[in-house]
Amino acid sequence: MNTRLDSEGSGIPHQDPELPPDTKGPHSRRLGLVAVIVTFGGLLFGYDTGVVNGALDPLTDDLGLTALTEGIVVSNLIFGAAFGAMIGGVLSDRHGRRHNILLLSLVFMLGTLGCVLSPSWQVLALFRFVLGLAVGGASATVPVYLAEIAPAERRGSIVTRNEVMIVTGQFAAFVINAVIFNLWGETDGIWRLMLLVALLPAIGLFLGMLRLPESPRWLVAHGREDEALAVLSQVRTPERARAEMAEVHRLAEEERVAKTAGRVDLGVRWVRVLILIGAGLGFCQQFTGINSVMYYGTQLLGDAGFSGDSAIIANTLNGAFSVIGIAVGVSVINRLKRRTMLLGGFALTTTFHLLVGLSALLMPEGTLKAWFILVFVVLFVFSMQATIGPLVWLILSEMFPLKIRSLAIGISIFVLWMANALVALGFPPIVKALGISNTFFAFAAFGVLALLFIATCVPETKGRSLEELEDDFRTRYSTPAPLREEGSTP
Template sequence: MGIKVNKKLIFFLGALGGLLYGYDMGVISGALLFIRDDIPLNSFTEGLVVSSMLVGAIFGSGASGPMSDRLGRRRVVFIIAIIYIVGALILALAPSMPILVLGRLIIGLAVGGSTAIVPVYLSEMAPTEQRGSLSSLNQLMITIGILSSYLINYAFTPIEGWRWMLGLAIVPSVILLVGVAFMPESPRWLLEHRSEKAARDVMKLTFKDSEIDKEIADMKEINSISESTWNVLKSPWLRPTLIIGSIFALLQQIIGINAIIYYAPTIFNKAGLGNATSILGTVGIGTVNVLITIVAIMIIDKINRKRLLVIGNIGMVASLLIMAILIWTIGIQSSAWIIVACLTLFIIFFGFTWGPVLWVMLPELFPMRARGAATGVAALVLSIGSLLVAQFFPILTEVLSVEQVFLIFAAIGVCALIFVIKYLPETRGRSLEEIEADLRSRTNAANANIEETK
């Protein structure tokens, strides 16, 4: 099971993969300003260097979910840490564009694994009444990782040290590798694959004694249904929820956040800011992102998930529309600080709603026996969405104006708002087993109604 440690350290280590995801997602934005001085890049190859990480993430998220259901969450995290280290070393030493792409592909495997495993692990370790805030640690660590990458980028800007920027991901990767020894396995996985005693021993670390018996009883009831992971994953009763979860994940990525994370310095450059000022602008955005995520952790278990998402949608769409109108009115060269302000406003609304709520809700939506695999499928779709933005944003900004591109993101935000209101279920305040039982009963009832009408 690993060395017994206190609750705070368990959740910190469990979420550390999110920090690495955020770091590798954010660091490329500053490094791109200097990579092109050593390695020639055009708009397509620039997008390829950024998006190749997401290609790797597609495979990593698709494979890590089923692997974690079979091997356990903890072992897969150990593998992910090793992959992060290898990828960071290749990037730091890359002599050419193809090697850069290779390093980003390898890093992507670990990123995909993190997006699939970290939310599941945190959700399964957390008591019901704290599941929202504790699961949100993943998003907090992602934002800290992004901010860390921006700070590192700024620190190495005077020497144009893009290799240092990319290579320093090794440090948290090694911490994660060592930290696995202090992480217990998920109690839900232990109950299914080891023993009730092993599950109870772990639950004593994070649950109140009065809660353990009920949680164990609920888990055993779900476990009594003899279905394999694959059968659950392809079952008609899960399919609608899997589609909803996947669309949810896709929308979070194409709503505009990744255009900001990957290309904010490039956008600021186009608005007339210098390299150092552009990177400093991203530091400000990254700081706001961290602070607002801390606010989200404090409120996420007090407000319904769907209400938060609706608030976020309205705020994000409004900030994009205001920015687009002002750029169109006064021109991009006069809009540098307007762009910074509007993107910061976008980050605020994303940071306390869509950012953390997705990572909380995905594991909540899926049943225990296929939670890792189903979250992996949604994470795979998420990576595809991130890939699309990373690859095509620089091309779009050459074909269209910046304000036209952000109007497209605003339209996607409106579609996301309709999706949340119409299709997404509410999960706050219910145990994972209660959500699963309700999902099964609702779907079985729907199937029965269909049969009756035939």
């Protein structure tokens, strides 16, 4: 067994163990069950962010919402998620991944019941914020749990299931809303039933997590090695579990060292630039306007010319093509360069923004105009989810050195959530003031700026080590040394 310094030169012995193969058996089925139960957190994330899409029209009629208060009700969940991601990460590190997911399932239940029983839009907005805390906490905790319990060979595919469950949750929300609205749309307060459905997966998550183990890496980091080995033995062969303990030790130590660095490095120029690029990626991803469609798609299609019943059914296409898009993206993401795929994605989304805007501006009112807008919106959603959506998360996971990774990703994700919230808050009043065409022209303008930003600032991360990326940024952004001594001959 060889040892070397880890990629950041921290002095931690890095072990390259020859692990026994990850063979199939009862432990594989156990791991699959763990992944299904834990990704209920992603399903809830998707359902709770998507359910307001179809519920907004009856909710607006019932509670008397204006364009501004619509934005507040919708965006409050996203503002809550920004803070929930930060709080969830801290609680997860302190009390354990499993403990935190159990707590989040209770917050999901509380937030859902509070929303369903809300007598006014102010109370609804408050409980949407509570629900957002759970959504953000899940976004920070579920992928970590999955990554820490999965074998290295399957880590990528297992962690990616959470992203698939998020878009599946949004699609499920659109379909369930359409069914409920078309069956009982005339019933007062029907939006409450749409929101109540989210209680079922929240209960499933809570009951399921009661039977699941803690993350082995977290247990090792807290000195509970016998428990960690017992957990690994549930989801590995006995030989693999024992061999993998050394790797778990190393990763836990790397995580401990990473948390002792970070803030002091903000004084270094190239580190600040790298973090700003990460934050910029999060901002650009959200200002594609993807969540204006995922949150307000039914209203958007209604404004485009569809009737109420037709709009909520047509909106399910956005959910379906979101799922198809993420499936396509995951299948090709490792075959193309990151920057090439990202630039192509923004070129496509910007083109479809322009086509939506031109259709809304130039075509006469009627069914044909509504269908043109629907087709271009669906193609935008597909292009976004097949490229920019998963790519931004992947690049963020690849571009930061270990010693600043926790801090840098935390800042980037916070900016991403806040940009998401700004789009959610501003979309209804902006569409009311400017119309569909000018709103999508504005998204297209942001797309052009994003293309310039990516072309000039974002590094290629595919196939490059962290050392190479760090050297590039040190060279490009470190303060240059003086060319000559003062008073010397030029």
